[in-house]
Amino acid sequence: MTDLYAAQRAMRNMRKAALQRGVVAILDVGTSKIACLVLRFDGDGFVGGEGVGALAGQSSFRVIGAATTRSRGVRFGEIDAMAETERAIRTAVQAAQKMAQTRVDHVIACFSGGQPRSYGLDGQVEVEQNIVSEQDVARVLAASEVPDYGPHREVLHAQPVNFALDHRSGLSDPRGQAGQNLAVDMHMLTVDGAVIQNLLYCIKRCDLEVAGVASGAYVSGISALVEDEQELGAACVDMGGGSTDVSIFMKKHMIYADSVRMGGDHVTSDIAMGLQIPAATAERIKTFYGGVVATGMDDREMIEVGGDSGDWERDRRTVSRSEVIGIIRPRVEEILEGVRECLDAAGFEHLPSQQIVLTGGASQIPGLDTLAPKILGQQVRIGRPLRVQGLPQAATGAAFASAVGLCLFAANPQDEWWDFEIPTERYPARSLKRAMRWFKDNW
């Protein structure tokens, strides 16, 4: 646990240093693309105007550089070929730096792989002096029972989502309140340790300092869900290239995250295999002619696929669009069913609001808004990320939900476990604070 504390606190300090300097890079390492945004924090840019509030923190920064490149060496959101990924990251970072005309040293990264697993933790402690102090909060967080999440896994997020004082629950900040019995509910997200290590190593090889790591499911939820949905309860489904992330939000806290290891690239490979064409052609056909609902018109729309076998005279094939749709639809259904399973496992049906927001690159497939309600329930919408200042038009699409969410995460991150005070008992023996405490207790 102390290791985790140290690593995460170091990252948080790095983030502070980056904000001090004013420039920080956002790196979304996805399966199909790697996006890099360069943010400039310059005090309060937009402080609200007529009828518009200062926005939830996204007015404090501005995107000054944006670049995206085809991802290489990443499978299922995990780094598969490190040298390739490093090169892709270098490409994206250099292009973003060029656009920003500045050098960035600190980077906040997110990834969606690593088989995220959610755990609900709770702890309970007696308040020492009738009034809840910082130390009590620290002790109750420390008192949470950490489940055995496996030897090769790392805690990525650990956020207190709810405090309860005696019989009152749903407190967001119990400090200063009178009570006897303080309890906390925490949400902890663990991912495969090797995946994080690989990512950090990759970023380090690009001469960049890591100022934070976030889960892709979490950050795309931040950007794609509107404030009411986050408050009342909603699920965000980020349909990426290699994996589909599911995160459930309630009372503005993430309470569950999971991922389905299927995404848009699987659709592409299905097309490539089904039609016997190269992956690049399949990708092109998918984006131009893809869909999930076939109509009679689609039977007549013939698509030239081409064999690309060097025998242009004889090897020229065409498929109808309905055939393509016939290949795409089962895979999309399979993905959505996987999402359904995740939601069922999380007990999503018990939430007061059943809103589901689909985002990510694969959510742009036409007809998804008619297919998804059949599997996921009635309240489904296709979401696009929040608009932030300076973001190029090309980067405002659904595929950039996690990159934009990461910007918001960088601007005002949620307090995590390691951001709270360390309980006194855990301090080193020679700590001055401990001496102060001894004085307070004995005099």
Added chain:
Amino acid sequence: MRPIDPVEFAKAPTMGGSARVSEAVARALRTRLGDTSSHAPARPRDPAPSRAAYRFNRLWLTPSFRFFMRRIAPVLAIAGCVGLWFADADNRMAFNDTVAEVKRDIQNRPEFMVKLMAIDGASGELSEDIREITSLDFPLSSFDLDLPGMLEQIESLDAVAEAGLRVRAGGILQIDITERTPAVVWRGPHGLEMLDVDGHRVAALEHRVDRPDLPLIAGVGAERDVAEALAILNAAKPIMPRLRGLVRVGERRWNVVLDRDQVIMLPEENPLGAMAQVMALDQAKDLLGRDVKAVDMRRPNRPTLQLTEAAQDEMRRLQSVELGVSFR
């Protein structure tokens, strides 16, 4: 480390891509046809920057490095080149020679040449003196003229009260001289000298008779009070034909010496008033025409006469006649 094959950039075959296969087939077909010369289909170029390029790019985007390379480094480079060139003594000498030559060429242009000297307001003798001390060889570049130095030289001549030097259009060195006018002849320790109103030496005088028009003054410290002497002389105009000169006594007062060895002793203070008193007496009683040896005005409220021997005897005789006694 083994070299990276760009074919690896393509998606793995499990992703459904048959690009590698088709590429291999095409390659095989080409070799079978013996078409080795035709270039292979362009593989997708790797857009990733190399590690060195990436590092250099980041370095270049560092503001301090950028400032150094764009502002300071060029200056340093130029300064270094110039410094290296000048480090050689031959180069330095050649440079200095070139500079001197160009400078000389410009200075010797006809526009800047001075061809002659014109002296205004000086007597013949003085202009000779001036030409002698300036000793210039015309034609001469006006850059080589040391006008302030020459002005100092000319003004150091005794006969020159004020001088003005300028190079006139047409290459003429114009010298305007205001000469000192001698006011008195002074018999000093070095013989006869002419002084102007301020007591400044103008020139030496061989003989008194050379300038009979100027009054004579003598005595220690006489040259320091020429103005007062002139005022006294002015007051003594009625007796000017008889006047021989003024003598400064004890560096504090004047004696007016007339012919027949008559002396008018003037007081220290207000000598002009005393002189006027003597002139009034002279005009009223013809004082100086009588047998008087000295008129002592050192106490203006009690003028004293000193008679000659003969006059004293005559006066005594007359008094004895008046008194009816004879003291002889």
